[in-house]
Amino acid sequence: MAAGEVTQAEKDGAEKYSRAVLAAYDTFVLKWSNTYAWRYPRERLLTHYDTHLGGRHLDIGPGTGWYLHQATSSAAAPEITLMDLNTNTMAMTAGRPADRNITPEVHTGSILAPIDPTVGVFDSVAANFVFHCVPGTWAQKGRAFGHDGVFFGSTILGTGVQHNLFGRALCALYNGPIKAFDNSADDPGGLRTALSAAFDTVDITVVGTVAVFAAHRPRRTPAQ
Numbered sequence: 426m427a428a429g430e431v432t433q434a435e436k437d438g439a440e441k442y443s444r445a446v447l448a449a450y451d452t453f454v455l456k457w458s459n460t461y462a463w464r465y466p467r468e469r470l471l472t473h474y475d476t477h478l479g480g481r482h483l484d485i486g487p488g489t490g491w492y493l494h495q496a497t498s499s500a501a502a503p504e505i506t507l508m509d510l511n512t513n514t515m516a517m518t519a520g521r522p523a524d525r526n527i528t529p530e531v532h533t534g535s536i537l538a539p540i541d542p543t544v545g546v547f548d549s550v551a552a553n554f555v556f557h558c559v560p561g562t563w564a565q566k567g568r569a570f571g572h573d574g575v576f577f578g579s580t581i582l583g584t585g586v587q588h589n590l591f592g593r594a595l596c597a598l599y600n601g602p603i604k605a606f607d608n609s610a611d612d613p614g615g616l617r618t619a620l621s622a623a624f625d626t627v628d629i630t631v632v633g634t635v636a637v638f639a640a641h642r643p644r645r646t647p648a649q
């Protein structure tokens with residue numbers, strides 16, 4: 426496969442976000458699943474998001490753009506770029522920051538592909554709830570690591586954490602017939618190893634079944 430070519434498994438992780446799914450996303454995922462299945466309420470994730478949001482911000486896999494829209498950080502991200510394999514999510518998100526007189530740039534691409542340098546230079550890069558949708562081991566998912574600025578986000582772990590009945594049922598469904606997740610082997614130790622291979626400073630907190638991370642000072646560029 427040619428470098429940068431998007432695999433069917435990558436497409437599987439992104440193409441589920443139709444306009445109908447996105448219409449239900451803030452309630453079903455951000456409100457109910459985050460609270461009762463993954464046990465990391467969206468308000469706590471918003472605090473993490475607000476803490477790390479920079480003036481020139483790249484948001485990878487923005488979904489509905491809820492975090493971007495709710496952010497109150499004084500940086501308030503005056504320059505926003507969105508990147509996703511799914512154009513529905515960027516179209517929906519783009520309408521939201523526009524409410525605050527911000528018009529995001531949009532870029533269609535996979536988190537696993539090197540970012541074209543013309544896309545921009547960023548103070549912060551976010552990937553919230555994206556890696557559990559991305560195929561491969563942590564070493565393979567780690568191709569996405571190495572951005573300049575702070576790289577922060579969150580991901581639902583499949584192993585090494587205690588899932589409740591609701592979480593186990595959703596993981597079985599999403600990793601199975603729905604093919605929206607690929608996180609059965611995602612463990613906290615593997616995430617730390619992969620992030621530490623790419624960045625000098627790595628901070629990871631696991632709450633419920635979610636790993637929340639922030640990493641600084643890349644050891645390499647994403648293109649390498």
Ligand SMILES: C[S@@+](CC[C@H](N)C(=O)[O-])C[C@H]1O[C@@H](n2cnc3c(N)ncnc32)[C@H](O)[C@@H]1O
Pocket residue numbers: 435436438439440442455485486487488489490508509510511514534535536537552553554555558559
């Ligand atoms: C579960 S949603 C997360 C949305 C939002 N960031 C949040 O925290 O609620 C996953 C997002 O990642 C995107 N996505 C999935 N696989 C991707 C990939 N390989 N490259 C870029 N975006 C991807 C999806 O299209 C969707 O926008």
